[in-house]
Amino acid sequence: MKNVIMVSTDQQQLNAMGCADPSYYTPNLDRLAQRSVRFTGAISTSAQCSPSRASWMTGKFPHQVGVYQIGHVLDPQEWGIAKEFNKAGFETVYFGKWHLGLSPADHEFQVTDYRTDGLDLSGANAHPGYHSHKDAVTTAKALNYLDDYDGSKHFFMKLCWYMPHPNTPQKQQPFELIERFADKFPLEDMPVPSSYYEDDLSGKPPFQRERSSSDESDLTEDMVRNDARKYRTMLAQMDANLGRLLAKLEEKQMLEDTVILFTSDHGDMQGAHRLRLKGVLPYKELYNVPLILHIPGTELRRKLIPDLVSTAAVTGTLLDAAGVAVPEECEGGSLLPVLERAEAPQDERVFFEHYKAYWGRHPLIGVQTQEWKYVYYLEEDMEEMYDLKNDPQELVNAAGLAYAEEARRQLRLAVEEWWEATGGFARQAIEDPTSTWGKNIQ
Secondary structure (H helix, E strand, O other), rough: OEEEEEEEEOOOOOOOOOOOOOOOHHHHHHHHHHEEEOOOEEEEEEEEEEHHHHHHHHHHOOHOOOOOOOOOOOOOOOOOOHHHHHHOOEEEEEOOOOOOOOOOOHOOOOOOOOOOOOOOOOOOOOOOOOOHHHHHHHEEEEEEHHHOOOOOOOEEEHHHHHHHHOOOOOOOOOOOOHHHHHHHHHHOOOOOOHHHHOOOOOOOOOHHHHHHOOOHHHOOOOHHHHHHHHHHHHHHHHHHHHHHHHHHHHHHOOOOHEEEEEEEOOOOOOOOOOOOOOOOOOOOHEEEEEEEOOOOOOOOOOOOEEEOOEEHHHHHHHHHOOOOOOOOOOOOOOOOOHOOOOOOOOOOEEEEEEEEEOOOEEEEEEEEEEEEEEEEOOOOOOOEEEOOOOOOOOOOOOOOOOHHHHHHHHHHHHHHHHHHHHOOOOOOOOEEOOOOOOOOOO
């Protein structure tokens, strides 16, 4: 058995790291990726914080556990990853963002707080409400836990950072600027996604066009570049925290005895398709997330794996990599068998879902294959579909086009069968009485 650490960020795009895109500065994440396997086809179960995190806890899709949106509570009676690690004799630890109602302790994590000696606020906002400050506190707790670790029993730690999720109070300036790294990202060098210019959203669901010209999503090039700069500084600050974590593991001679899985709950539009932040949208900027897996002593057939995989498999992967048997309750399975194969299967497909965003309710269910992405909007009886081989930027809605008709028919059948087989809306949500999110959204 090995120690296990799951590190997660919030709202980080798939390629938002220096080893994938040199416009980012993440030397520590790049170093971790170099000694690990990096999955480039990881698809989030839902492009929203709470539903995605419910999948990490349970190995199921959000609708199966009744967490459709922010403000829904994950039932503490549900099978969960901490319970399985506890049963196997691990000490279970949770630091950082939770966002599932109640608390990690209610889901049987044993350690949910720790001392913050040596708190390093270098670069972080001094105000404790900002995400950079919260992440500094979370990092201090993790470092102190590791510093005190005596090896008497194995541990499973979830370390959940907030960045690069925006949290400034100004709608037009949602991201923090981390001044410590600002000089690395000259505004004039910041990229604007090609789909910002190429997609007028014609042929797409009408609410996307409405969104692109309203509130904080009424974008200009300057706004996109400003967001890009701030987003990169926040990720550079996150990377500095990661560097301190890796250094502590090395100092304690634990790095080669610790499984590390790094991922994010969902991405960010960053101006792609003339859209900002996130929402009930199917685009790759939101659903394709980073997933890096370091398993000491494992000989890797492929260090870069493009196979389509679901983040529902994160739960089982953590157990499997630790040497703990994956129970049948963990339906998402494990990614370890993927490490054994030389190439992706031809029939691979991954399902996903979304229910409600802060700017509207448009429940969707979707499926992605090597060639297609198909989405069905349950309440509006609309379809959205992309030819990923010929249209990787997802510019043209192929639903209704003659050449795509057979694929559309098959994928709609597949996603409807999946939705029915996994329960659809049968699981009633538990509302968090303390949450005001989405109460007035229709």
